Amino acid sequence: MAYLEKLQTAINARQSLLCVGLDPDLARLPTHFPSTPDGAFRFLRAIIGSTSDFACAYKPNLAFFEALGPAGLELLQATLAVIPSDIPVIGDAKRGDVGHTAHQYAVALFERYHVDAVTVNPYLGEDALEPFLAHADRGIYVVCRTSNPGAAAVQNLPVQRNGETRPLYEHVALLVQSWNRNQNCGLVVGATAPAELSQIRRLTPHLPLLVPGVGEQGGDLVTAVAVHREDAPVVINASRSILYASRGSDFASAAAIVARNLRDAIRRAFPS
């Protein structure tokens, strides 16, 4: 099943747009777990078990696994194996490199770890993303407008084309639309930039969106929900606010409560 179909099925089955980000930080594990990759595995397995009724996707953030060295990649494999097979996995890697190198990153993500979708960086252009785009059955979320405070210094630079001036992130959104011949592209747009999010949806009504930044980063849920379309879904990611809801022995139920509440807040944010 292609990524988009798998995602839509998971959204419908759970009536949820919530994506749970998996950012294992050994320093923030429940206090009764050892600060080791094995402790992180037991933690993530319990988190997945307690949140899988509320999540339309899981998003492992590769940086947190890589920070643990080779054992962190074994942790990633073990974690992926306990995610229910009907829930799509977005490998959050933000990769971007020239074609023959991008090919190896695609091998790593799609053939070693078998993720359903990835995040990638647009700066190197279309041929650098081609090894990802060529996988018609996988989702390719291209970073467009990020949630960090300094994003605008590059992403909002005014670009002149055909007599019009647009911020760079709008130009990137239009480029990605033109790269979407396999109907597998989407965009990463942070909820902390609601005006930009609305404008990107106007420009590219048919691209799925991955929207981080609603949890600890405090982004705007109403706008994130307003840009959802059934054929171009929005997945709304929260990571730390769910994972680290409690460091006590109740961590899994605390995570489930935050996840359920966020799923419900997303539902309520829909225009009635």
Added chain:
Amino acid sequence: MAYLEKLQTAINARQSLLCVGLDPDLARLPTHFPSTPDGAFRFLRAIIGSTSDFACAYKPNLAFFEALGPAGLELLQATLAVIPSDIPVIGDAKRGDVGHTAHQYAVALFERYHVDAVTVNPYLGEDALEPFLAHADRGIYVVCRTSNPGAAAVQNLPVQRNGETRPLYEHVALLVQSWNRNQNCGLVVGATAPAELSQIRRLTPHLPLLVPGVGEQGGDLVTAVAVHREDAPVVINASRSILYASRGSDFASAAAIVARNLRDAIRRAFPS
């Protein structure tokens, strides 16, 4: 010793600007080695042994290691351990993500693998690179103008600022210059774009440059050498043309010959 000083010492000791890229591809190993991570280790160890008189730096390309799964990261660790300690290592990872994630990537590269320098992506802005930039003793090469055919579609977009219009890559070069308060920034500029390389050197005379694209990609060596400055050195990378010079039992000596010839061609390209 800070990265730049270590690099300058290696350049002077070997009278070489050649960086040898380490891109282990199991399908291209010498035919008498098994197509396994262990075969790749024996291959890379011999390549390093035979080229270390000619190389001022080694540049492991993380994609090729990651494509092998967790065992590939063990291969990376084993490979790093056999690089002579006076030759700096550039971890070619092109990472770029929001601050708390970038911090984890910096942990992976600097604290797990102990590389002397890294490549990173500018699209997310300064705060996303801060966890790298804060390491004053490491080198941070920011992707500016890449060597791939499609780079211009994004990197040459005309950006308007203060009444001037510049291609995006020039604007990125100027931004990186403004982020260089720790004197540890450099730029990645492909030798396949010699006009852009010269212009970037005019704009940012004090930034070290990492120049890929002279080997199989056919870039311009004369321009790459012309932009070298003793206080802002250019390192000229070749990967596949050296690594895969022969698949026979002579692979190590064949690699040494290509590396020595390229080092000598770089020397000859200096204006006399």
